[in-house]
Amino acid sequence: MEFKLSKEQELIQKTAKEYAEKAIEPLVNQIEDENRVPDEVIEGLRELGLLCLPVEEKYGGAGAGFEGFVVGLEQLARVSGGVGIFVSVVMLGTSTIAVHGTEEQKEKYLTGTCKGSWIPSVAMTEPDGADPRMLKTTAKKDGDHFILNGTKRFITNTNFAGPMVVFAKDADTGRINGYIVDKFCEGYSISEPWDKLGSKGAFLSDVYLKDVKVPVSNMLGTPDEGFQTLKVTMAMGKIGLSAIYLGNILAAYDEAFNYSKDRIYLGKPISQFESVRNSIVDIAMKYEAAKLMTYRIGYLADNTANKAKLVKDSAMTKIFVTETAVDVSRIAMNVFGSYGLMKDYKMSRIYRDAIVGPQIEGTANLLKTVVATDMYK
Amino acid sequence: MDLRLSKEEELIQKAARDFADKMIVPIAELIDQDNHIPEEIFEALGDLEMFGIPFPEAYGGGEAGYLSYILAIEELAKACAGIAVVISVNSVGLSVINAFGTEEQKKKYMPECMTGKKIFSFAFTEPGTGSDPKQLSCTVTKAGDSYILNGNKRFITNAGFQGPMVVIAKDSETDKASAFVIDKFCEGYSLSEQWNKIGAHGGPLYDVYFDNVKIPEGNVLGRSGEGLWVLKVAMIYGKIGLSGLFLGTAKAAYEEALAYAKQKTHRGQPIGAKFQHIQISIADMAMKYNACRWSAYNLGFTADTVKDPNQLLREAALTKVFVSETAVEICKIAMGVHGSYGLMKDYKIARLWGDVIIGPQVEGTSPLLKILAAGIILGD
């Protein structure tokens, strides 16, 4: 066992950290207020290879694997939770296509994302819920096309051009499959963005698909592979979320640690109080545990041929890291006293961001039922 | 032991609840967005005698005790934390005038602050200190039969409303702290921009600047040099209000989650009926709310019956820590029941998430209050 980052991973970590501090940090308030990742940040991420870390080099990606991906995303999300979600969903789209796509699909959509100007989305959730058995969106075969109809809820990155992997039910067979839709094609429209509590910046809206025509060649995998595609997407999403909220924990840790040294009380920094030191150590311990779990799931993803097998481990990691992020936020908030409540302090944003993790990509309780099913099967 | 509410307590609770449902709930979202409470609300609350519940009838109060006060704050806070913050801090001012004021001061300040037209502030916190009176940097200097006040106060609630303000400041000669009553917006009084805080919107928060504010000698509150006693009593009554307030937030989160669990369906069945983990969440919230409720009500009862300030401070500190920390836990569970919808501004639980974290951070952080209470317990 070796608990060391490779030279390449260290470089990714350093590049992501420096870029986030230099180019994203100054724009964080703008990202929050406009609820949009600025074009120059997207271009910057693309140029440095941070937008497409796990995508193979032959499609223009960094070929850094998932371990490289989580290490990089942690540093980006440490500065902006919104940018974290944005990049994570790009990974989700590209990975789903990378695992199940044909060579032609990969060539077109992966390269278009890594080298071109596209930003992918993945659309699973619907107004009835995120449970695949409840899908109402339908795909109806019509000659060499499918006709898609339905409404998708809470979908990220819908405002950018690029591929959207839409999960829908075959109107004839009832089977679920993924279909690659080009956003803004005829019949594609989106709602106003949702106004969410935290992790702002990643654009979130509902999507309306009205008689959207998709060539048969844009179906992902074979018709009976749909459920496997879905499992891969679910696992990948959780790997992304683990890295984002690991970054959130690190941000809370930085903030609380620095504040405890800067805030002077009775002529000495509050870090001299035992109660404050206890809090800082609690945060540090929780960060280490969350980091080990997150880096491990990256390692597992790189060393598991059948990615659908990652569902259980990725769910456990996601539950642990996102719940820990909420705990850490609370402890860090306490170090700040009342100042942490004010918008002027980063801490208030970190707290609002933290609660997003447990609520998306399956709530903790729901995911525990998934894990239990796997354990008892 | 009789754990039933008296007729009077039930009446006050019902009056507050009805008012909240009818008048506050419909505009609570707007208050949150605009960070502003319409003046009519305060006047209506004044007419309903919500500002003076525990104070003597002789000065316009209801003389109904602190348990009744907590019951009312709970109901109002359930609808809107900002409104409850305003009333709670107003009551801190009234409590210290009631405890330390001369007959003249009581007559002057108490009745007007029970109408909703004038609203009290209490100014202790400064940029350099939130918890430690020894660090005070606001000073008064004696000049003839007046004092001249200079310095800055931080995070002061209600500072933008007309009415009196109790200020804790140090005498530049004796170095001892005293309490003074001033009229807000007198000469030399000015305000910062409003702080943009994470929750309890509508409850306005400012820094206050005193530039040679002239205070007549008759406006010293309590004995000169004994400002820390005034502060101690303010800390007690502040925590009573906050216990009621975050009890209300906890109740609101619980009720939101309960309603959501009944209404949201999964393949035709309400999630509350279908999933055991939702049922367990509901039970956890109900248990925790009950524990908070009895803890807060007991504090009200204690405030009405116990005279020893150290005992009362200990109870108030521990109750505030317990209720405010548990309220955060309840909100977290309620969030879980809501899935992603809970994150959207369209749902009340998103607002409550910003409100609830204020509890453990104000009037002393939880670790600090535990240390304080432990000191009293170990010293017993």
Ligand SMILES: Cc1cc2nc3c(=O)[nH]c(=O)nc-3n(C[C@H](O)[C@H](O)[C@H](O)COP(=O)(O)OP(=O)(O)OC[C@H]3O[C@@H](n4cnc5c(N)ncnc54)[C@H](O)[C@@H]3O)c2cc1C
């Ligand atoms: C910022 C953000 C970004 C998002 N991005 C995307 C995206 O890009 N693509 C996408 O498809 N979705 C996305 N989502 C949607 C998100 O993944 C889902 O909303 C989430 O998985 C929860 O679904 P829900 O809100 O419908 O909750 P529900 O599924 O309605 O859950 C409500 C409650 O019921 C329980 N429950 C539900 N089903 C079960 C079950 N089968 N067993 C036991 N308990 C159950 C849950 O635990 C929860 O307590 C995003 C959401 C947000 C907020």
Ligand SMILES: Cc1cc2nc3c(=O)[nH]c(=O)nc-3n(C[C@H](O)[C@H](O)[C@H](O)COP(=O)(O)OP(=O)(O)OC[C@H]3O[C@@H](n4cnc5c(N)ncnc54)[C@H](O)[C@@H]3O)c2cc1C
């Ligand atoms: C909504 C709101 C309304 C408010 N209203 C008012 C008001 O009307 N009037 C008013 O005067 N104030 C008011 N305040 C201020 C508030 O009461 C103080 O800010 C609060 O008590 C905490 O002080 P602080 O932020 O300076 O934290 P600090 O006291 O600086 O605490 C920072 C950290 O240091 C720790 N710490 C500090 N001292 C010690 C110690 N001795 N031992 C161990 N640990 C220690 C704390 O636990 C905490 O972790 C309000 C604040 C808010 C947010």
